[in-house]
Amino acid sequence: MPDPTATEEASQVQAPFESWGRYPTYGAKLLPLHWQSDFPALTADLHNGALPVGMGRSYGDVCLLKDGNLLVTTAMNRLINFDAETGLLTAEAGVTLAQILDFAVPRGFFLPVSPGTKYVTLGGAIANDIHGKNHHTAGTFGCHIAQLELVRSDGSHMICSPTENPEFYSATIGGLGLTGVITWATLRLKPIVSRKIDYEGIQFHGIDEFLDLTNQAHDVEYTVSWVDVTSTGRNFARGVFMQGDHSTKKDDLKPSPKPKLVFPFEAPGFALNALSVSLFNTAFFHKQIHKRVVAVQDYEPFFYPLDKVLRWNRMYGKRGLLQFQYVIPWEHAKEGTIAILHEVAKSGLASFLAVLKAFGDAPSPGMMSFPKPGITLALDFPIKPDKSFPLFQRLADMTLEFGGRLYPAKDAAMTAPQFQAFYPQWQHFAQYRDPLLTSSFWERVTQNS
Amino acid sequence: MSTTPHTTTTPRKILVLGATSGIAEATCRIWAFQGASLFLVARNAEKLAAVAADLKTRGASYVDTAVADLDDTDQHPALLAHAVNSLTGMDIAYLAHGILGDQIEAERDFNTAAQILHTNFVAPVSLLTWLANFCVQRRAGTIAVISSVAGDRGRKSNYLYGSSKAGLSAFLGGLRNRVDREGVTVLTIKPGPVKTAMTANMPKSEKFADVESVAESIVSAIDKRKDILYVPFQWQPIMFIIRNIPERIFKKLNL
Numbered sequence: 001m002p003d004p005t006a007t008e009e010a011s012q013v014q015a016p017f018e019s020w021g022r023y024p025t026y027g028a029k030l031l032p033l034h035w036q037s038d039f040p041a042l043t044a045d046l047h048n049g050a051l052p053v054g055m056g057r058s059y060g061d062v063c064l065l066k067d068g069n070l071l072v073t074t075a076m077n078r079l080i081n082f083d084a085e086t087g088l089l090t091a092e093a094g095v096t097l098a099q100i101l102d103f104a105v106p107r108g109f110f111l112p113v114s115p116g117t118k119y120v121t122l123g124g125a126i127a128n129d130i131h132g133k134n135h136h137t138a139g140t141f142g143c144h145i146a147q148l149e150l151v152r153s154d155g156s157h158m159i160c161s162p163t164e165n166p167e168f169y170s171a172t173i174g175g176l177g178l179t180g181v182i183t184w185a186t187l188r189l190k191p192i193v194s195r196k197i198d199y200e201g202i203q204f205h206g207i208d209e210f211l212d213l214t215n216q217a218h219d220v221e222y223t224v225s226w227v228d229v230t231s232t233g234r235n236f237a238r239g240v241f242m243q244g245d246h247s248t249k250k251d252d253l254k255p256s257p258k259p260k261l262v263f264p265f266e267a268p269g270f271a272l273n274a275l276s277v278s279l280f281n282t283a284f285f286h287k288q289i290h291k292r293v294v295a296v297q298d299y300e301p302f303f304y305p306l307d308k309v310l311r312w313n314r315m316y317g318k319r320g321l322l323q324f325q326y327v328i329p330w331e332h333a334k335e336g337t338i339a340i341l342h343e344v345a346k347s348g349l350a351s352f353l354a355v356l357k358a359f360g361d362a363p364s365p366g367m368m369s370f371p372k373p374g375i376t377l378a379l380d381f382p383i384k385p386d387k388s389f390p391l392f393q394r395l396a397d398m399t400l401e402f403g404g405r406l407y408p409a410k411d412a413a414m415t416a417p418q419f420q421a422f423y424p425q426w427q428h429f430a431q432y433r434d435p436l437l438t439s440s441f442w443e444r445v446t447q448n449s
Numbered sequence: 450m451s452t453t454p455h456t457t458t459t460p461r462k463i464l465v466l467g468a469t470s471g472i473a474e475a476t477c478r479i480w481a482f483q484g485a486s487l488f489l490v491a492r493n494a495e496k497l498a499a500v501a502a503d504l505k506t507r508g509a510s511y512v513d514t515a516v517a518d519l520d521d522t523d524q525h526p527a528l529l530a531h532a533v534n535s536l537t538g539m540d541i542a543y544l545a546h547g548i549l550g551d552q553i554e555a556e557r558d559f560n561t562a563a564q565i566l567h568t569n570f571v572a573p574v575s576l577l578t579w580l581a582n583f584c585v586q587r588r589a590g591t592i593a594v595i596s597s598v599a600g601d602r603g604r605k606s607n608y609l610y611g612s613s614k615a616g617l618s619a620f621l622g623g624l625r626n627r628v629d630r631e632g633v634t635v636l637t638i639k640p641g642p643v644k645t646a647m648t649a650n651m652p653k654s655e656k657f658a659d660v661e662s663v664a665e666s667i668v669s670a671i672d673k674r675k676d677i678l679y680v681p682f683q684w685q686p687i688m689f690i691i692r693n694i695p696e697r698i699f700k701k702l703n704l
Contacts, residue, residue, distance in 0.1 A: 034471075035495075035496055035499065036499065037495060037496075075646070078502065078503035079502070079503045079507060080499075080502050080503070080506065081502065081506060082506050092499075103507065
């Protein structure tokens with residue numbers, strides 16, 4: 001049977017590929033990978049480097065390569081094997097977590113770690129070693145990867161696991177797609193008996209109360225807090241601590257309905273300003289009228305509240321948004337978090353979604369992984385060039401002073417010296433990089449050295 | 450995902466020709482989810498194995514495969530007989546193989562043109578002859594074939610591909626007219642541009658239809674025993690207009 005993919009040349013499609021933050025945007029050639037054998041066959045005559053990418057849901061430029069070739073993996077999304085006894089699922093790297101859930105939930109299994117959106121690929125989840133609300137009980141996504149296959153641009157294939165090619169396993173988890181193309185991986189799913197989450201939301205005022213709640217919730221699988229970063233004085237660092245466990249009461253394990261809402265247009269640049277965000281924050285805080293709310297909730301709104309509106313990032317208008325996520329180790333976690341929250345409040349720059357969480361002690365297998373024990377805070381700002389970037393730099397420097405680091409998957413602005421101070425192991429990691437593969441992020445943070 | 454309207458306990462037996470094509474693979478995933486029995490034919494063994502493993506994992510009750518170059522019409526009777534044996538019957542035959550071909554090359558070189566016509570028209574006619582006779586004999590079965598909106602009117606940008614699909618559509622129309630009274634359903638599927646490997650090199654391919662929704666429409670059209678399916682549905686009125694543009698105007702257009 002004639003196969004259209006076999007004879008045709010590499011795609012000439014030149015398109016600005018947007019990351020989720022929509023900043024920056026670069027032109028790049030898109031080369032869809034449909035089959036495991038497409039790499040490195042499709043890239044034989046390529047210049048300008050290449051980068052495997054999935055759904056483009058990382059916020060900054062780890063999924064971009066200016067004037068280069070993006071190897072889009074989303075069509076390489078086949079399942080390879082599933083063992084219903086052990087929960088081990090082997091699948092091609094372009095499968096999304098949404099597709100995994102559609103498959104796994106009706107069979108009584110769930111992702112071992114869920115990020116804030118299910119529209120990321122398995123390969124992307126590994127390459128960014130993503131984390132979720134259960135970091136304190138489950139570690140990062142990479143902790144649940146039993147093995148993966150890495151294909152290098154020289155055509156070599158490697159099975160990587162904690163025991164086989166362990167150094168490439170460690171470099172690839174959190175390796176930002178730079179060590180080779182992940183063709184498939186084996187993920188350890190966990191059993192569930194219900195779609196439901198036993199949820200509890202608790203209001204808090206200030207970081208001390210947040211830390212108390214965190215300590216009390218040691219045995220709760222999922223915890224995360226929303227924090228109001230616009231309020232000062234009496235309401236400084238008020239928020240809602242949200243916790244949940246998979247319901248143990250047997251229930252219907254039907255698949256999720258498809259999302260229907262799409263954010264329909266680009267909001268004008270002025271739509272998100274200090275006033276509108278402050279009103280939103282106040283409304284969100286008081287939406288929970290009582291100090292403590294207990295509910296049984298479907299996992300979709302619990303894990304992926306924003307996935308309900310496809311392309312919600314358009315809300316931030318054409319200029320896009322800038323994310324900032326740090327982790328500060330316990331030693332300075334409290335003072336660092338308070339100092340940074342003060343700095344944000346003082347700047348008057350709006351942030352809608354400020355998410356606060358305590359990371360646990362489970363070490364990640366990833367050499368370059370972001371999480372470590374301490375407090376993590378994620379903020380986003382609409383981009384206002386004269387204001388957002390100077391604030392970002394101040395916050396990054398403060399993070400460094402407190403012994404913390406920033407998350408590459410959410411970054412578009414850290415400087416090379418900052419990155420190299422956050423991740424002193426970067427030169428060791430660079431030994432495992434595939435010579436063909438690079439990203440705009442990598443070029444940016446490794447320059448001048 | 451759509452589910453089958455019939456609550457049959459025995460899984461449907463489906464033969465898929467060109468199973469590694471993007472549209473076929475997406476369609477098979479829905480059938481696998483429904484627990485169908487599948488016999489898959491494609492040319493590339495490695496790709497076929499990847500698709501078969503995926504469909505098995507997704508819940509197909511039975512998956513068997515054969516590697517074959519469907520251009521070789523001599524092999525068709527043995528191949529189809531083997532498939533029907535393996536499935537122990539056949540409820541649906543789904544023809545999804547085809548090539549886009551190189552229009553520019555085909556304008557210069559008749560061999561290229563002949564290749565497109567062979568793969569997209571002659572080879573399917575060979576398969577359909579056998580399959581239709583098999584179904585007529587049993588007075589049952591659905592034959593679903595992927596043609597194209599490009600077959601509705603010849604255009605300078607792809608009239609070789611278009612004419613091969615026009616021939617196929619005309620053949621299917623006649624076949625339907627013959628076998629409908631024998632209890633056999635023939636579905637002509639006319640997709641517009643779909644995001645698959647076949648169209649990956651086309652500019653604007655990101656704006657093409659999603660292969661998953663195309664597959665859902667195909668499964669539902671088969672279940673409803675439809676005759677002709679334009680997918681996405683907007684192509685039906687669009688092609689109605691394009692078919693009705695007077696030739697003296699049409700010949701001046703750049704389509």
